[in-house]
Amino acid sequence: MDFLNTHLLSLILFFPALSAIVMLFLPKDETRLLRWFAFAASLIPFALSLALWFSFNPTAVGYQFEEKYIWYAAIGSSLHLGVDGLSLTMVLLTTLLTPLAILASFSVTDRVKPYMMLFLFLETGMLGVFMAVDLLIFFVFWEVGLVPMYFLINQWGSANKDYASLKFMIYTMGGSLGLLLGIQLLGALFGTFDLAAITTNWTSAQGFLLGFPISTVKTVIFWAFVIAFAIKVPIWPFHTWLPDAHTEAPTAGSMLLAGVLLKLGAYGFLRLVLPLYPDQAKEFAWALALLATAAIIFGAFAAYGQTDFKRLVAYSSVNHMGFVVLGIAAAALAAGTADARIAMNGAILQMFNHGLSAAGMFFLVGVIYERTHTRNLNEFGGLFPLVPIYGGILIFTSMASLGLPGLNGFVSEFLVVRGSYPILTPYTAISMLGLLFTGAYILKGIRQVLHGPMNEHWTHGEHQLTEINTREIIVMAPLMALILVIGIWPAWILNVINNAVVHLF
């Protein structure tokens, strides 16, 4: 077991990719085999990350399970992995959602092999970002995750996939250009990419750089980083790629996109922006808060205005991620205070929670889309009597998203608001208004799908709507369980998060 203990992170990280390579040699027509293989291959990292969770020492400072391998000695970058409370949560979320997404994709029949392989590669890409303790490795996995997603949207998406996938790609790559340049500059400056070393050197850097005062340079790079992550989160006004990508992506793709990929952006704020640029973050926290508020309000309004069910859910992501950013802004402004920590805890938990509920919501949209081949809200209506179980699950998940007390969304949003209020009073106040609209659009969605006059189209004949099947329930079950558990007893996860927050900020 020694090997397992010392290589736990790299095992979790590379197992999906290696399985994908093994899949390459499986026959492409054996769809059942391929599906189960992929599912099994994604369960193992989940099991391992559970082991990781339980052997994690929440009270210890700094990174745990650190591993370091020579990778690119020439420029001072090494494959340096490690997790703290923050990344551990995200790793767990990723390894949980991937098997569910794969399970959700069992209905895919077109080119199963590359589809499943892309998912596994995607998982490795996402996990790598969360585990990286080296700036370059961070960037490597950041970009690596992009490619499978691009092809998932481009190949298995719906009608407007070409436009959406290219937009996704160009936005994200365009955003990461600044990040790349920033990382290059830091690397060129210090000759290493190790996060700890760079943080120490960079925050204490003085004098002139490239002929400018260092503070100017820092501000510029700060914004380069912020824009890269803001696009990924996405923060208004950089969010326009998201509804397109979500709408066109296959169901499981949307699940991971909303569940994990968006978190990469927020994680970037927490892992890189705040530690590397505390001063700039403080200076520009108001701007972040402003954008976050805008995201919350406009996201909610936009969601309300949608007639496409999936777009509605997509805009709700903008809305929900706004709270994450709000928490981050508050924490940046008042770093070190108790309020800041509360906001930060809320933001991180919100990331986790949104991962659960957004994945669930997208999956549920997918379930109904597979049966009706439409996502137009006006074409549904009164479906509850037809599909009561589905209806129940949908309502449950929506409530979590809405922030109903007792479910997880409430806990995190409350923490964010509670923490931010003393720090960013006006912004938080306006954002709380946004919560109201959140309720509005979610209820609108539920009403148009489940309630109201029944659309006779779905009651009989070939269009008869069928109930959610066992596999799909199995996909939803863990999500719902976690939603409920965190809603009722959040301490088990907050403990881990809080410890990281205390040490980090």
Add this chain to the structure above:
Amino acid sequence: MFTSTTFLSILPETLILILGVILLIVEPFWKVKDPSSGGDEQRRNAGWLTAGGLFAVLVISVLVGRPGDPTSTFGSSIRFDWLGFFFKMLFIFGAGITALLLMDHEKVGRRGEAYMLLLASTIGMCLMASAADLITLYLAIETTSIPLYVLAGFMLTDEHSTEAGFKYLLFGAMTSAIMLYGFSLLYGFTGTTNLYALADAFKSGQLAAPVMFGLIVLIVVGLGFKVSVVPFHFWAPDVYEGAPTPVSGFLSTASKAAGFAVIARLFLVVFHDVAVDWAAVFAILSAVTMTVGNLLALPQKNLKRMLAYSSIAHAGYAMIGIVAVSKLGITSVVFYLLAYIVTNLAAFGIVMTVGRVTGSDEYDAYRGLSRRSPWLALVMLAAFLSLAGMPPFGGFIAKVLVFAAGIQANYIWLVVIGILNSIVGLYYYLNVLKYVYLFRMEKEDEEAHPIAVTRPYAIALVVLVLGIILLGTVFAPWFGFSNAAAMNLF
């Protein structure tokens, strides 16, 4: 005093003379049996005899006739040194190949006189290379020229050929008269005809600068004609086109090299101490020659004419080495001529081979050659790329050496012109290869029309191609010989 050295100094000439006599005796026995059925095959034996004999002369001379330290023989009228020897070997080689090429030229090669004229001209060239006295030199030049006039106009029934012979004669006679005038003035001012004695006279500065300049101009006219330097080049394209192809090849190679041999000896020995003056003149001549030759070669559609202009251009390149007035300069000229003779003979050999079958020297006749006869096409490729100065062929090394000498002597501008010119050259050489490799015969299956290569051509072309490649790859020994030749001038 008659010693073995005296004998050795004219060994090649003597052997060629003997060969000529044998030829004259034997040739009449190979009679035309039945002209109507092409039964004069036997007459080719004259060609085999000449070619074989010349190669035998070459081998014997190399084995026993190598010079030691430079010596003067025959009352100082002959100089026995490496410069002369090396050039002699070149001429004999060129003549031998020309004999092979002549053999299957129906109108020329089946007549013994042609070979006799060739031998006579070769003897003249050999003397040119070793002449150390103005009178010997002039006689040698005329001995070379007169048979060539006849050879150029050998095809009496062909008006182009007659025109070529006549034109060559008129130009040759005129320029040689001017040169002779120059020689006589030289004698008049210094009282000696011996080149080495003349050199001493110049060292002591007897002559006024304008006089010297005049003298040099007069001599340059004569020799410029021989090596077809612009503006004395007008005869070349017409003569080359009209003359029987192997004769054109001989004219453009051995005859030109003989001119250079004389230029090298005359200017480096006699006028060495006033080099500054004539080097500048030669530099300009070289630049103009290269440029005019190459530019005029560009629009040509007839391969023989194109080769004529390109050979003018090559004279220009070779001259860079003379301009440099240095050991490396002369070495490079000698090497250049060596590479050039081998390469250009190969080019003319192909023109001959193809022209014999197609009856035309136009570019169009070369369409689809690479399919009709892939090997011939490859030989052509090697020859033309060597002319263009591409490795691994001799032309590349030659060009690099010439340019290196130019740069060493600080004639950067001349080298730059040379480079620009070699680019133009590359263009038109490749243009021909395009016909060979790219274009197809119209409505014909090329593979049904192979080009027959008779044995003498095959031998000549194989020898030449091997030579081209050897010169371009294992260049050390050839450089060594060239260097040894050049050393004798300093």
Add this chain to the structure above:
Amino acid sequence: MTFPVLSVIVFTPLTAALIILMIPAQRKTEARGVALAAATFALLLSLWVYIQYLTQHLTGYQFVEKYDWLPMLGISLHFGVDGISAPLVLLTGVVMFTGVLISWGDNNPHVMAGIQDRPREFFAFLFILASGVFGVFASLDLFMLFFFYEIAVFPMYLLIVIWGWIQTREYAAMKLTLYLFIGSVVALVGALAMYWVAGRNTGVYTFDMLQLEKAGFSASFQNLWFLPVFFGFAVLGGIWPFHNWSPDGHVAAPTAVSMFHAGVLMKLGAFAALRVGIMLLPEGAKHWSWVIMLCAGVAVVYGAFIAFVQTDLKYMIGFSSVSHMGLVMLGLSTLDKNGLTGAGVQMFSHGVMTALFFAVTGMIYDRSHTRQIPELGGMNKVMPFAAIGFIIGGLVSMGMPGFSGFIAEFPIFLGVWQSQWLVAVIASISIIITAAYIMMNIRKVFFGKMPEKLEGHMTDVTVLDKVAITTLCVLMIGIGIFPSVMVPMVQTGVQHILTLLGGA
């Protein structure tokens, strides 16, 4: 006596070319077989050299052989590889091997892929070219370097003119040959000047580059001659504004030749510019590095933009090569450790990548007879293997992490940051443009709907094609994931250059 591995590598293709020419014209398969055997042999030897260099942690010039060739002028046949040239020798081996594989073709009269017309001459010329390329990479003698350089250039003319794309081959071949010839002779003049001046300085007249490195050229001399020498060679490297021949040449050339051309020949230019320009004239390099940086920067961005608007697949790749070779030049112009290392790796990475691109494009063209992107589509259905290859190539081209392109481009940018940050920022625009056109074109060509007139005409690629694609992909991914299989080696070479530059 040790095995003269480098001269065997250099002369193997040449020998094979002669053997191939001896085979009767009708026996095409035998000609191909000999070609493949020779290519495999050369590949294995170059791989052996590479692995030896890598695993024994060698530095400096290794596997050195020296034979006097023309002692009077100080010319010797002097072979040796350092950390920069060893990967390039391997690259040549790889491209040669895969080039033969994909030229084998498919004799099915409906397909007629690969080279069916006169394969004997084709392989012979191609191999003469390969010998020249090997020779340049291995030569430590300036004269021999030129010698092999020219040998590598002239067969291009024939290869393009004879087997090229019928519409532009005459024009493109002539343009290419003239550009390259002009460049090389200009550099030649510079080299000869070096020879004389070094001789006067040291009293030893030699073309040996190891000695010329120590010749102590004066600063004014270096400043005068650096630009002609560097640009003379860099023409072959496709440097802006002398890049014009390159896309035309790519387009007109047959597949294997495009692979050689973009994959190896352009590296030849960059390599020679480095070895002769920067290493022998370091002061001049320092003095003029801004000019190179400027030209390279323009090439990077401009090439990407032009590639973006192309509708011909091969033109797109051709211009993307200009852009990527611009990155190599950019790396060279930094004259520092990171930039030079990146340039070294980029040469290899781009070589493999572009060879793959051209290989796949050729496979498509052979079957569809068009390279117009709007006329293509849905290729993924018939040739999924080729599609995957092209996509991987595309990702490398975009500089996607996990592939060799990233490993190469990252240090280049690091280097540029250290010398001119603004250039780094501007040049980085190309990354996003590249991503855009690569992704767009991959989608259009490989996915989407296959045009009706191609339906039924398309066949999958042959097994040999797949071997070629796999070989190339493995290299790109391998280096991307394990940079230490190449980078430390390149660094040893860079270290030597830095010493010459007087730096660390």
